[in-house]
Amino acid sequence: MVIHDDLGWLLQTRLPESGQRNLSDWLASWRCLAEQHPAPVTLALRGGFVADRLGWAFAAGYQAAMRAAFPGGGMTEAFCATESSGQKPRDLTTALTRTAVGVVLDGAKSWSTFGAACDYLLVVARDPAAEEQAGRPVLRVIRVPASAPGVAFTAQSPLPFISEVPHTAVTFTGVTLPESALLQGDGYSDYLKPFRTIEDIHVTLAMLAHALREVRRVNAAGDTAGLLAELGVCLAACAHLAAASPLAPSTHLLLETVQQQATALYGRVGERLLASGDVAAARWQRDTPIFGVAGKARALRVQRAREQLGLT
Structure with missing residues (x-):
């Protein structure tokens, strides 16, 4: 399966050496990836991994989501x-x-x-x-x-x-x-309504992949193998949701749990960066609000899902 191949790559591939100093650098990197890997899930994972900061990981996840929601478009x-x-x-x-x-x-x-x-x-x-x-x-x-x-x-x-x-x-x-x-179809039910879920899945994939890269890069003291395994499990769960209906209440319920687990893992990765004295630690702390963006909308979405599934 693609996700298993991607996880193996994330855990074993050589860490990128060059940084992405600006938008031009990121766009050049993205074009190379997009020409090699058409699958949105793979693009989110690999784009998040090669990103040298959370901002570019978000960018990769967002563009992967655009490809999943609107096939056949441009590079960005x-x-x-x-x-x-x-x-x-x-x-x-x-x-x-x-x-x-x-x-x-x-x-x-x-x-x-x-x-x-x-x-x-x-x-x-x-x-x-x-x-x-x-x-x-x-x-x-x-x-x-x-x-x-x-x-x-x-x-x-x-x-x-x-x-x-x-x-x-x-x-x-x-x-x-x-x-x-x-585009064919209804702008609300076919595109506007499902896009938030599609975006959340692919951005979460990219940021988890970036977090895995950072753990590998600093290789700080502690159970690195255990943390990498937990990141891999969360990645696999999120990747499988990419194949589910973005409108299904079960997708929303499971995605909420995955995102809660991901948020806890982000916190542990941030602690690793701080403990290691790494130069990226300050930028990671600056960018952590991205993990909570649209939190109210997600809470409403999962509440509706629980009601539809009879879980309230």
Whole structure:
């Protein structure tokens, strides 16, 4: 199985010697990986391992998730859903208009991971020509070249953690695209709703793989073999969830347990880095808030899962 091959590689391959000083370095590394390994799970694992910091591990997991959710795209992509008013269907005002020459997109998104460094943006937009379904507007997803006329990026201040990973706001003004740029299916149920779970799985894989790399790299005193084994078990459990339905309540319930285990392991790895006096220890501590991002949304997701499974 792929996961067993990947785990063997993570535990035995030679540690990378070069660092990833900036976005250009990371993009070059990512392109090499993506050309060799098409499977999103493998990309998340290997991308997290070769990353020299949590920020680039997150980047690898995010891009692997984009490939899992939106096959057949570019080397780097971003999912653009959130607007200044939120990301629920009724919060969204970005809309598309059908014309004789194709589809015209207008609106603004407040968050775009990687921004102008992307090849494509996957944009969630209202389809005003369609009647509402289940009391909500009909949404579609459209693949937009980041360099298309009418696309404009506005840089945002770096986050206080994983600050190497850029993000921008983006506006779309009369962006004209062919009808074929629209993805098949419903923008909410087929893309917006499952993406958070797909992203969580692949980012967790990448960060666990990076944590395993750090344990191998510092080789500090203590039961290194035991900690590596626990990281491997957590990785294997998370990787198997990548093949499950991202909408199934059982997936959400199991993923919550995996992420709780992963968080405990991250803490132990951080302690190892501090105890070893390693130069990466301070950056690891700076970046630990990434482990808790979207915690409230995940808590609601697992609560709904418990209710659906009759476990409350």
